[in-house]
Amino acid sequence: MEDLKKRKLEEVGNGQLLPNLNESEASSTVEELRGLLDPLAKPQLVDLLARAGSQYPSIAEEIKSVASADPALRKLFVRGLAWNTSSETLCAAFQEHGEIEEGAVIYDKATGKSRGYGFVTYKDMESAQRALKAPSKMIDGRMAVCNLASEGLSSTSVTPDQAQRKLYIGGLSPETNSEMLLSFFSRHGEIEEGSVAYDKETNKSRGFGFVTYRTVEAAKKL
Missing domain, CATH: 3.30.70.330 (RRM (RNA recognition motif) domain)
Incomplete structure (x- = not known):
C-alpha cells in the first residue's frame, strides 16, 4: 500500500495528471485554491498563469480563449x-x-x-x-x-515628455505632403508620428505640420 502511494506521488511529481476526483473532492480543491490565490497580488497571479500555460497547452488555450472573449x-x-x-x-x-x-x-x-x-x-x-x-x-x-x-x-493627451518631443513645423510649401515631411525629419532620429495639417473643407495643406520624435534627444537636434 505504501509503495502504491509512493508511486502515485512520483507520478504527480513527474508532471502527470492527478487521478480523477469525484465532484465533492473537485469542488473542495477549487475552493482551497481560490482561498490560496485570493490574497496574491496581480503580478504573482500573472506569473503563476504564465508558467502554468507554458507547461500545459490546455491551460494556455484557456487563457487565450478568456482573453480574446473580451x-x-x-x-x-x-x-x-x-x-x-x-x-x-x-x-x-x-x-x-x-x-x-x-x-x-x-x-x-x-x-x-x-x-x-x-x-x-x-x-x-x-x-x-x-x-x-x-x-x-x-x-x-x-x-x-x-x-x-x-x-x-x-x-x-500630451505629457511633459511628449511636449518636448513634438515639434511644430511651419512654412511648408503646398506640395509638401506628410510622407515628404517625415522623410526629411527622420534623418535626425526615429519618428513616432507626424503629419502635414490639411483643411477639412478643401483637403489642401495649411502650410504647417507636426513631428513627434521617439526621444527628447532627437528633437533637440533641431
Missing part, C-alpha cells in the same frame, strides 16, 4: 487618419497583424466627412498585441497611431 482587449483606436482614408483602407493597413473582425473610419454625421480616426477590432487578442508593438503606421501619406480603445483618448 472585445476591449481586441479593439484598437486609430487616430491621425488622412481625411480621405476609407474603412477598407484602414482595415487593409492593419490586417497584416491578424484577422480583423470589424473596422471602420468614423464620419461626422452632419458633414459626412471623416473625423480623422477610426477603430479596428481583431478576432483575437494576440493579433491586437502584435499591432500595438508597432503603433505608428503610414496610411494614405499620414502617420496614424493606435492604442487600445479601452484606454480612451486619455492616452493621447
